[in-house]
Amino acid sequence: MRFNDKELAHLSLGEAKLEGRLNYKKSSSGNITQTSGGIKERWFKLISNLLFYFRINEVGQIDLKQPAGVFVLENSSIQAELSTGVPFAFSMTFSDDPDKKHYFIARTEDVVHNWVSTIKHATYEYLRSQMIILQKKINNITGIDPLLMYPHNRGTIRHFEDGKEDKEASFQSHISLLTKTTVASKSSVIEGNLIEL
Template sequence: MDFLQECQEYFGTKNLYEILEISKTANENEIKSAYRKKSLKVHPDRVQAASQKESAKRAFQILTKVHCVLSNDEYRKVYDESGMIITDENSFTDLSTFDEFMNYWRTLFPRIDAKKLDDFEQNYVGSSEEEKDLKNLYVKFEGDLNMIYEYFYFYDEDRVTGMLNKLIDMNEIPAFDSFVNEPKSKKNKRIKRIQKESLSAKKESEKQQNNDGDSDLIMAIQKRNTSKENGFNSLIKNLEAKYATSGSKNKEILLEISNGQSIKEGVMFYKFNESGYKQRWFRLCSNILFVYHTDMNPTNHHHHHGQNRMMKPSFAFLMENFHIHIDSNMPNKFSFYFLAEPDVNYCFFCLNSRQTNEWLELLKQLSYRKQRVYLNQLRLQLKTITGIDPLESTPWSNKS
């Protein structure tokens, strides 16, 4: 699912500023403060119901992604101007497990504990903020208490229904039929579910009391690093299959090409199909477009390490038989697909028109359409000079 669609699903809006409940002009400190306040609301440790744990974890991850975008001047500017979400590997796109999102949170704020959550609950319950949240949920779900239970913090059946009845009497919210005439069977079923999940949460809390998840985080990071290594190995295997060359020799040649003279290199934002944009360093060497994580900028690596500069790209595109599409609605955005896989679209986004035009000009020269035009021009030139069509004089032509 697209990130902004997830924002809509979990927070009821695709507007990142509305999620944090801040203005578009909010400064860095206001963004950080709003993120902390909101993260305490959705923090999974405050959820008692087992059925809500996964939902709370996902909401927490999405909220962290929102902070990643708005706390980065470059990404925030692109979002403000275009509504697009772009990030690099050092922000949320490198956070693949819940523990890694927690680690990001802890770099900004002191590690959360039971006391902090208790303090937050005491300040939140009975506050005007809680009342506002309840009113919004009540209107959003048209009085359906089953849905309100799923999203309301520190849900208590008697307290919540009492608050809603009071708000209805004060004409602050409408008297939805699903609330005022809720079937008794539906209410009893919900209460049984709450009791069951509360007991389950208590047992799980006792089980996990001494588990801080640090070992899981280490394993997740190791697994991610392994997958990055496999990305380049997969590239080698694909090219070996194409050209039937020796594995070790082919790997050496590709590494040499990737670290040799480039036609062009620089940063672009990249995604394929429905994934989110990621910042990458690209090097076009011959007809191979090598891709590096931005913290592995090969130019910097060459500078600092002299001759020992064999950097492994994360992956690469063999620029043969592909078609380029230019987005007329966004001048700095373009994409291409390979004729062998027309359903897979690779999208690119540059921060200025000069960079966009430079990349497009070079890629067009490598594209299938450009090569075909060039070969036809060459064919006509040879025929004009020699009087013979070079394609008609080949051994496989119909003529003798």
């Protein structure tokens, strides 16, 4: 995936849905205890559907100027890891590389649950499914699909029950009110509208 480093760094400075200190390790074998390399402590920051992580130095200070990396949370699967032998762990895999797991270790079970549920709710797939559910509920109550209303269809409102379409716009403009007066010539209509303003 291509992205602009400066824009991504600027985006990482925004307000986070959730942020905190987690231990992190990626594994290609699928088991956190069988992989080489150490577990690194990082500061994670969830902004929209982007999970940024930042380095923490030996003193414990967080370098928030430049993120060390970012996960785009689309086509991902996240779950609590109960059988890893490591307490308070959860993992994330991506559909394009299911053999590689990213492990995260928190300090308590509540923190794990909070991260897992917040990350699941931050994905585009989840937000789209919620939109479809709300769209169906509104359609069942009103008989009108809210996504087919103005401005997408230029004022045409579709009623699903009777198959009728209303051609009037669902809003009024000051221009439409002024042009309803009938005058003989176009020039007098324009002058009449200017005078009324």
